Amino acid sequence: MISVVLDFETWSCCDLKKAGAWRYSEDLSTEIICLAYSVDGQPPAAFQPSAYEPDHPFAVHVHEPITMFIAHNAAFEHAIWENIMHRRLGWPMLPAERWHDTMAVCAMKSLPLKLELAATVMRLGFQKDTEGTKETLAYGRLMAAGETIKATQKFTRIVNYCKQDVRVEEELHRHLRGLGAAERKVWLLDQAINRRGIRLDLPLVKACRQICRDASVPLAKEFTALTGIEKPGSPALLPWLANNGTLLPNLQKETIDRALKIETDNSDAGDMAPENPVLLPPDCRLALDLRRQLSSASVKKLAAMEACAGSDGRAHGLLQYHGATTGRWAGRLLQPQNFPRLSLKVESEAIDPDQLVSVLQTGDADFVSAMYGNPLSAVAAGLRHLLVADSGNTFIVGDYSKIECVIVLALAGQQHTAWEVIEKGSAVYTDMASKIFKRPVAKTDQAEYTIGKNIVLGCGFQMGWRKFKSRYGAGLPEELCQEAIREYRTVFAPAVPKLWYALEDAAVRCIWDARPVESYGIEYRLENGWLTARLPSGRKLWYFDPKPGRKAMPWSTPEEPDIRAAFEYSAWKLGKWKRIVAYGGLLTENVVQAMARDLLVNGMFEAEEAGYPIVLTVHDEIICEVPHEKANSYVLKQCMETAPPWARHIGIPVAAECWTGERYRK
DNA sequence: GTACTCTGCGCC
């Protein structure tokens, strides 16, 4: 088999970051500057593509069906190939099966996705030409501005830059190798989903944008007139509030909500942190209220939707294969994985999606306001419904019930508890709440019930009482949070802490002794520069550059030190390449999240085989789009509940809830 | 202008 590593340089009036590769490649202003390529590791060649000629030196590779085309983020090269090389210039099609993606392998092996950074951390001989990147972008801007003559002088420079990229990619590929057969199938499915895209209700997007504009302009003016601050999102509001008699620790939503609540509901004053004021001056109250109304960040998705919609009215490229280290997909462009789950209520009646849509379709902010109050909130609540099935089609959507909770219980060996969580449902939460609060708690005791539910579902990964209090129980006494955590660890799921310690011990021993160590069916092993964790499915998680280390335990003091063996590794966290010290809860979380992903992938393949094409996935959720007459949510339920042998062996109760509808919802 | 960091917000 012959491998051709290739890289396009292009320019366009279209913004690649906002539009995504598919929309960008469709844009009529997008032009190829050059194509550089290397055949089987030979020094790179480059040319400026023009109308297809069968005798072109590059065409021989296209004609040879077993030749593979390798690129970093192959979806970009593939899109340019399809929409420009094929449609515009007449070259033959190259199906996804002919492509290999080095970025996908970087993702799988927990390296940075950005080529430049991957080359750096891998210490490759060839490195990205960072000056070339800047010059190429500058060239594109000149061309987009119509300054052709000045730009042309830079052409040779860009060709050399492009060739250097190919050298880096070729070397990276030689070090990383392939995805393996199983993950290659997943990647191909990922490419198919991104290629299909998901339809957007663009007229409704437009109406929603109008509503947001009309609603926010007067509010923003009022805010500026009051505070003298131009932008409602500015951190300058904090000192302004202080000067006007209101000291707040930050401008987080919850802080603002509580500060506003204190004025109207003094009974809650006891819960307030001491730094918060007991009385809120009217100016501060108004400023905070305006900021709160304007801070609905999620409506920014409207612009993202318009920017990335393709000529087919669909958004493509919303998913990044293996975007998370555990193998989960990450969301791109309009980020479809964090739509608000708001449900609007009028006089405690929930608003039906169809009704909300019909109100938003008016595009009339005053009307929306009259119906539901804050129009920005109404738009935010309707965002999910902007994803629609094409005419004649319907969505079939399913999600796995409490999947991470039941996996951690089953993996730890408490299968009976896992089944109870699925079969008894809310009774498990009320039981937990009753024990924590030491009195009978019913499902209708909302606050207590929610605490019970959060403990059952959320404490499998070593969450401590402080974290629990800050996340779920702001108003709860410390002792109660401690008691709740204790209840989970000693009574509800005593096997789970053992799992944390066992996985940490296994990984640490593997690294310190440099030998494979297995525990709870997870095998840790050193492979070249990585620590791998083999999951029950056979897939591996990769931890880059692991090194033995020591860590002081939280109770360690200079007089009585308690320093233990540990290990650290490198990973991409919060936009940075960082060293991370592992602990049991983290390793457990990784393994459990990864197993949930493997179950999801299994369900995805089952759905595809049943003829239900997937158009989106959100961690534990599968969204298929099928013709009306084929739509049967029970079929998807069966697909998703078909557990692979490894999951049956562990005894994971796999349950899915499915529904159909023409608009996406929660 | 561009790149980067920080803060904040949304979800699983």
Next chain:
DNA sequence: AAACGGCGCAGAGTAC
């Protein structure tokens, strides 16, 4: 005796 898991994006501010 024990722990902030996994993400992306936008806006603001700052440095170059």
